[in-house]
Amino acid sequence: MPFKSRLERQQKELPCPSCSEIVEIDIDGWSPEDETSIDRCVICDCRHLFRQRDFNRALGCSLVAVGAALVPWTYGLSLVLLSLVDLILYYRLPDSVVCYRCDTVYRDARPMQRQNEFDLLKHDVLKYGKSWQELEDQ
Numbered sequence: 001m002p003f004k005s006r007l008e009r010q011q012k013e014l015p016c017p018s019c020s021e022i023v024e025i026d027i028d029g030w031s032p033e034d035e036t037s038i039d040r041c042v043i044c045d046c047r048h049l050f051r052q053r054d055f056n057r058a059l060g061c062s063l064v065a066v067g068a069a070l071v072p073w074t075y076g077l078s079l080v081l082l083s084l085v086d087l088i089l090y091y092r093l094p095d096s097v098v099c100y101r102c103d104t105v106y107r108d109a110r111p112m113q114r115q116n117e118f119d120l121l122k123h124d125v126l127k128y129g130k131s132w133q134e135l136e137d138q
Contacts, residue, residue, distance in 0.1 A: 038109040041099040048126055050118045051111035054096040060086050100126045 040047045067082030097106040097115060100123050124130040 044102040046101040
């Protein structure tokens with residue numbers, strides 16, 4: 001099902017994932033390039049989005065932790081094996097789109113060309129209002 005039609009079926013008020021405040025969303029004024037991508041966040045109207053793998057971090061860390069816990073009995077082979085399982089899962093899962101400002105994850109949206117990998121400087125500027133000048137003053 002196209003991403004936009006799934007959004008239109010959603011409710012008109014959603015909680016912000018960053019601050020939990022109820023935000024009224026306006027889907028009527030939103031027009032992406034196509035029906036499967038997103039060019040701005042519908043929660044905070046931010047145009048700065050990035051792509052990341054839709055991978056459960058807790059699962060990845062758990063796999064590596066179990067492999068590390070079994071190292072004394074498997075002579076390190078469990079760590080290598082479960083790390084490979086983790087790597088295979090990572091590359092098989094699709095990308096998702098995430099908003100820099102409010103951390104909203106759009107799992108069904110296809111990333112656009114201009115949505116690159118996570119940039120820490122852009123994140124700090126958009127989310128916390130930091131700048132290079134503040135870092136130089138310290």
